[in-house]
Amino acid sequence: MSEDLLALEKLVKAISPLTEEEWQDFASLWKPHAAKRKEIITAAGEAEAHLYFVTEGVQRVYYFDEQEREATLVFTYAPSFGGVLDALTLKQPSRYYYETLTPSAFLKASYADLEALMLRRPAIERMVRQGLSQSLSGVLERLVELQCYTSEERFKKLLQRSPHILQLVPHKYLANYLGIDPTNFSKLMNRVRI
Numbered sequence: 001m002s003e004d005l006l007a008l009e010k011l012v013k014a015i016s017p018l019t020e021e022e023w024q025d026f027a028s029l030w031k032p033h034a035a036k037r038k039e040i041i042t043a044a045g046e047a048e049a050h051l052y053f054v055t056e057g058v059q060r061v062y063y064f065d066e067q068e069r070e071a072t073l074v075f076t077y078a079p080s081f082g083g084v085l086d087a088l089t090l091k092q093p094s095r096y097y098y099e100t101l102t103p104s105a106f107l108k109a110s111y112a113d114l115e116a117l118m119l120r121r122p123a124i125e126r127m128v129r130q131g132l133s134q135s136l137s138g139v140l141e142r143l144v145e146l147q148c149y150t151s152e153e154r155f156k157k158l159l160q161r162s163p164h165i166l167q168l169v170p171h172k173y174l175a176n177y178l179g180i181d182p183t184n185f186s187k188l189m190n191r192v193r194i
Contacts, residue, residue: 001027003055004030004032004053004055004105004107005027005030005107007053007055007078007079008027008030008053008079008107009023009027010079011053011079011080011081012026012127015127015130015131015134016123016126016127016130016131018123018124018127019123022121022123022124025117025120025121025124026117026121026124029109029110029113029114029117030053030107030108030109031107031108031109032105032106032107032108033050033052033105033106033107033108034103034104034105034106035057035100035103035104035105035106036100036103037100037101037102037103038099038100038101039099039100039104040097040098040099041059041083041098041099041100042083042084042087042094042096042097042098043094043097044063044064044093044094044095044096044097045093045094046093046094047087047091047092047093047094048083048084048085048087048088048094048098048111049088049110049111049112050083050088050108050109050110050111051081051083051085051088051108051109051111051114052076052081052082052083052106052107052108053079053080053081053082053106053107053108053109054076054077054078054079054080054081054082054104054105054106055078055079055105055106055107056078056103056104056105057077057078057100057101057102057103057104057105058075058076058077058100058101058102058104058168058169059075059076059077059082059098059099059100059101059104060072060073060074060075060076060098060099060101060169060173060177061073061074061076061082061084061096061097061098061099062096062097062099062176063095063096063097064097070176071176072173072176072177073096073177074177075101075165075168075169075173075177077168081131081135082098082106083098084096084098085132085135088111089111089132101169101170101173114128145157146179151178151179151180151184151188152188152191152192154178154179154180155178155180155185155188155189155192156192158174158177158178159192166189171185171186171189
């Protein structure tokens with residue numbers, strides 16, 4: 001088994017363990033995929049047909065409004081799932097962009113194939129539902145941070161959750177993600193003890 005599939009198996013076991021037969025069925029869906037730096041994997045208006053498992057690189061999901069203001073919503077990096085999950089599961093055009101920030105490698109699975117497998121394998125459906133629930137929980141936690149915390153508190157929370165993120169993600173994207181002006185982000189980095 002490849003290192004990428006071993007990493008995927010480890011993450012799946014952490015979400016909800018599968019039998020060996022269930023795992024083999026699930027693992028058979030995944031194919032390697034590579035993308036260059038600053039490549040749009042999914043654009044707003046497009047259908048999201050794949051679930052991604054990140055094995056290398058850093059990506060982000062972001063939004064552009066009609067005034068061309070940009071909002072970075074989430075970062076993905078190994079070992080985690082990626083893509084525009086609401087467009088994927090609701091089968092609607094994406095409202096967001098999924099872009100690589102660095103050269104990236106993935107395993108990708110067709111959502112149509114995954115849905116068919118979930119119908120045959122209830123344990124896989126439960127595992128996917130549990131993973132989506134964990135993602136939703138993280139989104140809700142982030143909403144609380146954006147609405148209730150100061151910029152310094154948001155920065156500290158981010159570093160508690162992902163202490164390595166300062167080395168992975170360009171600071172202009174981190175500032176946007178936190179809703180902080182880039183100049184203030186630089187001042188914050190110099191002021192807050194990491």
